[in-house]
Amino acid sequence: MSDSAPRRKAPDQPWRTEGTPEEPPGRSGGRRMRGRWWGLAVTAVVVFLLAYIGLNYLDRGDEPTISYTEFSRQVQADNVSKIYSKGDAIQGELKSARDAPGDHGDYTTFRTQRPAFAEDDLWQELNSRGVTVTAEPVVKERGALTNLLISLAPIVIIVAVWIFIARRFGPGRGGAGGMFGRKPPPKPVELLPGRHRTTFADVAGIDEVKGELDDVVDFLEHPDAYRAMGAKMPRGVLLAGSPGTGKTLLARAVAGEAGVPFFSASASEFIEMIVGVGASRVRELFGEARKVAPSIIFIDEIDTIGRVRSGGASVSGHDEREQTLNQILTEMDGFTGSEGVIVIAATNRADILDPALTRPGRFDRVVNVSPPDRRGREAILRIHTRDIPLADDVDLTQLARTTPGMTGADLANLANEGALLAVKRGQSQVTATDLSEALEKVQLGAERTLVMPEEDRRRTAYHESGHALLGMLQPGADPVRKVTIVPRGRALGVTMSTPEVERYAHSEEYLRGRIIGALGGMAAEEEVYGVVTTGAENDLEQVTAIARGMVARWGMSEAVGRLSALPSDAQQAYGLSAAPRTLDVIDAEMRRIVDDCYEEARRKLREHRDRLDALAAALLEQETLEEADAYRVAGIPRLAKSETA
Numbered sequence: 001m002s003d004s005a006p007r008r009k010a011p012d013q014p015w016r017t018e019g020t021p022e023e024p025p026g027r028s029g030g031r032r033m034r035g036r037w038w039g040l041a042v043t044a045v046v047v048f049l050l051a052y053i054g055l056n057y058l059d060r061g062d063e064p065t066i067s068y069t070e071f072s073r074q075v076q077a078d079n080v081s082k083i084y085s086k087g088d089a090i091q092g093e094l095k096s097a098r099d100a101p102g103d104h105g106d107y108t109t110f111r112t113q114r115p116a117f118a119e120d121d122l123w124q125e126l127n128s129r130g131v132t133v134t135a136e137p138v139v140k141e142r143g144a145l146t147n148l149l150i151s152l153a154p155i156v157i158i159v160a161v162w163i164f165i166a167r168r169f170g171p172g173r174g175g176a177g178g179m180f181g182r183k184p185p186p187k188p189v190e191l192l193p194g195r196h197r198t199t200f201a202d203v204a205g206i207d208e209v210k211g212e213l214d215d216v217v218d219f220l221e222h223p224d225a226y227r228a229m230g231a232k233m234p235r236g237v238l239l240a241g242s243p244g245t246g247k248t249l250l251a252r253a254v255a256g257e258a259g260v261p262f263f264s265a266s267a268s269e270f271i272e273m274i275v276g277v278g279a280s281r282v283r284e285l286f287g288e289a290r291k292v293a294p295s296i297i298f299i300d301e302i303d304t305i306g307r308v309r310s311g312g313a314s315v316s317g318h319d320e321r322e323q324t325l326n327q328i329l330t331e332m333d334g335f336t337g338s339e340g341v342i343v344i345a346a347t348n349r350a351d352i353l354d355p356a357l358t359r360p361g362r363f364d365r366v367v368n369v370s371p372p373d374r375r376g377r378e379a380i381l382r383i384h385t386r387d388i389p390l391a392d393d394v395d396l397t398q399l400a401r402t403t404p405g406m407t408g409a410d411l412a413n414l415a416n417e418g419a420l421l422a423v424k425r426g427q428s429q430v431t432a433t434d435l436s437e438a439l440e441k442v443q444l445g446a447e448r449t450l451v452m453p454e455e456d457r458r459r460t461a462y463h464e465s466g467h468a469l470l471g472m473l474q475p476g477a478d479p480v481r482k483v484t485i486v487p488r489g490r491a492l493g494v495t496m497s498t499p500e501v502e503r504y505a506h507s508e509e510y511l512r513g514r515i516i517g518a519l520g521g522m523a524a525e526e527e528v529y530g531v532v533t534t535g536a537e538n539d540l541e542q543v544t545a546i547a548r549g550m551v552a553r554w555g556m557s558e559a560v561g562r563l564s565a566l567p568s569d570a571q572q573a574y575g576l577s578a579a580p581r582t583l584d585v586i587d588a589e590m591r592r593i594v595d596d597c598y599e600e601a602r603r604k605l606r607e608h609r610d611r612l613d614a615l616a617a618a619l620l621e622q623e624t625l626e627e628a629d630a631y632r633v634a635g636i637p638r639l640a641k642s643e644t645a
């Protein structure tokens with residue numbers, strides 16, 4: 001339990017349906033349902049009270065209370081027909097109506113009180129005058145209906161209190177889930193025209209990611225076409241990226257683009273609930289989504305339940321998590337793939353996820369969402385200042401330049417802070433000053449350092465330029481697709497090169513080229529700064545793996561010869577290892593190859609220093625260079641070269 005992510009969203013319903021705020025007629029959401037019960041309780045109590053007062057009034061009649069003197073007078077006048085007495089209280093009935101004192105009008109029945117000091121001989125008097133003294137009250141004390149109502153009162157009150165508590169603490173308010181009646185299942189909502197729904201137009205700076213989600217949208221829009229073809233779609237898409245990069249926004253946009261209902265839940269909400277409820281919530285959620293398919297289920301913070309499962313005995317917290325996770329996996333397995341429910345999950349810890357999640361048929365499509373580069377930041381700023389009146393001195397291009405490392409959420413926050421400042425100052429427009437002060441505030445308030453020191457950015461730019469330039473210069477190497485100094489995960493920058501066509505066999509020249517390219521980062525740093533930093537760990541792992549393969553597996557070293565000189569994994573499991581002498585030779589050969597390559601890398605970079613500088617400068621300026629730009633900046637013609645295998 002202790003290791004589950006502490007990040008919480010505001011308490012809310014266990015899940016929310018989005019797409020439209022309005023409910024179609026005949027369907028009521030949880031809140032409205034509770035409101036109805038509440039109204040019912042209030043009505044019941046009011047009706048009850050009115051009935052009680054009314055009946056009581058009717059039952060009581062309108063007999064006046066008369067003075068004992070008046071009573072005595074009526075007895076003397078022979079006008080009393082019968083009386084009933086309990087203690088000193090007397091009720092009676094007259095033979096003929098009397099005009100009552102005050103506003104009572106005529107009366108035949110009455111009440112009175114015999115004072116304790118009365119020394120009359122009442123009993124004799126009544127007897128002699130033939131007044132009946134009855135055992136029954138002359139005036140009924142209380143009607144039968146009133147009595148019934150009174151006996152019902154406790155029940156009415158209990159029901160009212162019950163409804164009140166259910167409403168106040170029922171599920172959906174973060175209380176005891178299901179204890180007071182089940183929360184109605186999540187209801188899908190149709191998309192009302194005229195309501196702003198999130199679309200790809202609201203997402204900027206991550207175009208490649210949008211591209212990857214295009215076919216998901218297409219599938220949701222035309223599920224029948226896919227069904228007719230018997231085509232299966234990925235059931236789950238995993239959006240991986242650091243906080244604030246717009247994962248939730250993207251999922252919403254997919255739903256908005258396709259115009260399908262959007263069910264949203266946070267994984268942590270499942271396990272926060274009463275033990276054992278998580279799995280059934282998941283079942284219910286999928287059930288509802290299936291009913292209105294095509295639809296989208298979005299599960300945020302999937303890592304809270306999807307982290308690698310503990311092998312051994314587990315504490316109850318893990319059990320709950322595993323049950324919930326298992327339920328999600330079961331539901332996803334249960335999809336035929338053509339049902340049209342697509343699950344989008346988000347995480348900022350893709351590295352700790354259970355591999356079971358990313359197996360085919362589950363979240364088999366992993367989309368990395370990275371922080372935006374300069375152009376992306378500018379586009380995001382434009383989106384978030386759409387509705388903000390900007391003064392003429394505001395230059396969003398310039399602002400984007402000064403905000404490296406900031407995510408979409410940071411930029412949205414920045415725009416908003418700027419607007420707040422302008423309002424506070426009574427301005428009608430947001431000025432450049434407002435925005436630069438807002439930037440300071442946002443950067444101070446952020447927990448992580450948003451902006452990499454300029455020195456580190458420069459070094460990273462040279463490092464990546466080194467990789468890229470050598471990749472471009474190397475005959476037969478895979479073309480460079482993209483160079484960026486926007487950090488991703490733990491990498492400060494990335495140079496991507498992929499082959500034109502899938503290759504299955506590699507020549508020695510190609511492999512040497514790969515090593516030279518991988519060493520390019522280090523070589524450039526040494527060339528420019530004279531020293532090397534720790535940023536090259538990953539590069540060296542690659543280099544080592546290739547060199548070891550060349551020497552010990554692929555027979556590319558004279559000294560070792562055409563031998564598979566290292567034992568396979570299976571052989572190693574039986575304790576087999578290469579002879580120490582062989583290991584020494586392998587080691588020496590690997591070193592020789594890598595040293596050679598490093599020399600060549602240094603030599604080439606020195607020779608093309610102007611190109612290296614140009615690339616680094618362009619990277620510092622733009623942060624990301626696509627294939628065409630990279631070749632253009634370096635002044636190297638982009639030739640389709642094919643390797644002789």
Ligand SMILES: Nc1ncnc2c1ncn2[C@@H]1O[C@H](COP(=O)(O)OP(=O)(O)OP(=O)(O)O)[C@@H](O)[C@H]1O
Nearest residue numbers: 202203204243244245246247248249380408409412
């Ligand atoms: N690429 C983007 N384009 C436009 N706005 C963005 C973008 N990325 C983030 N935002 C803004 O930041 C807000 C927060 O982003 P969102 O909640 O989608 O991030 P997230 O990656 O899901 O974060 P978390 O991991 O914290 O849940 C969005 O509502 C949006 O206003």
Ligand SMILES: [Zn+2]
Nearest residue numbers: 463521536539
């Ligand atoms: Zn590198």
